[in-house]
Amino acid sequence: xxxxxxxxxxxxxxxxxxxxxxxxxxxxxxxxxxxxxxxxxxxxxxxxxxxxxxxxxxxxxxxxxxxxxxxxxxxxxxxxxxxxxxxxxxxxxxxxxxxxxxxxxxxxxxxxxxxxxxxxxxxxxxxxxx
Amino acid sequence: xxxxxxxxxxxxxxxxxxxxxxxxxxxxxxxxxxxxxxxxxxxxxxxxxxxxxxxxxxxxxxxxxxxxxxxxxxxxxxxxxxxxxxxxxxxxxxxxxxxxxxxxxxxxxxxxxxxxxxxxxxxxxxxxxxxxxxxxxxxxx
Numbered sequence: 001x002x003x004x005x006x007x008x009x010x011x012x013x014x015x016x017x018x019x020x021x022x023x024x025x026x027x028x029x030x031x032x033x034x035x036x037x038x039x040x041x042x043x044x045x046x047x048x049x050x051x052x053x054x055x056x057x058x059x060x061x062x063x064x065x066x067x068x069x070x071x072x073x074x075x076x077x078x079x080x081x082x083x084x085x086x087x088x089x090x091x092x093x094x095x096x097x098x099x100x101x102x103x104x105x106x107x108x109x110x111x112x113x114x115x116x117x118x119x120x121x122x123x124x125x126x127x128x129x130x
Numbered sequence: 131x132x133x134x135x136x137x138x139x140x141x142x143x144x145x146x147x148x149x150x151x152x153x154x155x156x157x158x159x160x161x162x163x164x165x166x167x168x169x170x171x172x173x174x175x176x177x178x179x180x181x182x183x184x185x186x187x188x189x190x191x192x193x194x195x196x197x198x199x200x201x202x203x204x205x206x207x208x209x210x211x212x213x214x215x216x217x218x219x220x221x222x223x224x225x226x227x228x229x230x231x232x233x234x235x236x237x238x239x240x241x242x243x244x245x246x247x248x249x250x251x252x253x254x255x256x257x258x259x260x261x262x263x264x265x266x267x268x269x270x271x
Contacts, residue, residue, distance in 0.1 A: 062193060062194065062195070063195060064193050064194065064195045064200050065195065065199065065200050065248055065250075066248075069193060071192075071193075086153070086154065086218075087153075087154040087155070087156065088154070088155045088156070088157075089156050089157075090155070090156070090157040090158070091157070091158045091159075091160075092157070092158070092159040092160070093160050094159075094160070094161045094162070095161075095162055095163075096162070096191070098188075098189040098190075098191065099189070100189060100193060111181075113181075113184055113189050114189065115184070115188030115189040117162065117163070117188060127156050127157060127158035127210070127266070128156075128158075128266070
């Protein structure tokens with residue numbers, strides 16, 4: 001038992017000496033997709049012009065299956081780093097929010113697809129495991 | 131004060147352990163949450179619609195047109211990087227900041243592609259490729 005007390009002390013002191021610091025960084029691309037603007041878009045009612053006035057010009061304009069698809073996206077990156085003197089751990093996590101507005105040949109919204117993956121994005125520094 | 135062997139052992143052990151990890155960097159980079167075969171087990175070709183898939187997996191990263199319908203793609207990436215700088219040892223003795231680096235990057239990229247017909251019903255689905263990323267091994271040779 002007497003052996004473990006100095007050992008624990010040494011480990012704590014070493015850990016304190018080796019801990020140089022932490023770093024948290026964040027980067028975003030694009031503006032937040034506001035839920036109230038998306039909620040204002042009604043299927044079979046809202047026109048293309050109204051979509052543009054609500055959300056602005058799309059980040060990407062696609063022609064799919066005979067329809068126009070407006071894609072809006074936003075990326076969020078969170079970087080956590082544990083900086084030790086001898087070893088550094090870093091983890092970069094990136095997720096995106098994507099909104100697809102499908103517009104039919106008459107210029108009316110056919111479907112709205114939104115998923116916000118960035119809501120659950122956390123700062124992590126431990127690179128192992130999931 | 132004279133150091134006993136029992137006090138010295140943990141110090142030596144810690145020093146050896148620290149020397150093993152000299153100048154190490156371990157970095158992981160993930161884009162989106164990887165989708166597994168189990169996650170797509172619910173998809174029945176010819177029955178499941180793209181809307182059903184979106185309800186379970188969220189929106190795809192891209193939707194593109196094809197001759198037979200629509201291709202929806204979910205992309206994800208898992209990159210592992212590790213580096214060891216053995217030159218770090220010389221910092222204590224050399225005025226020159228010398229580096230002797232070995233590093234390795236494993237880029238695990240994958241994508242789930244869904245081929246839908248003109249009625250948005252999934253007709254085929256498959257993973258683009260699955261790379262089993264190495265487990266933070268900096269040895270490049």
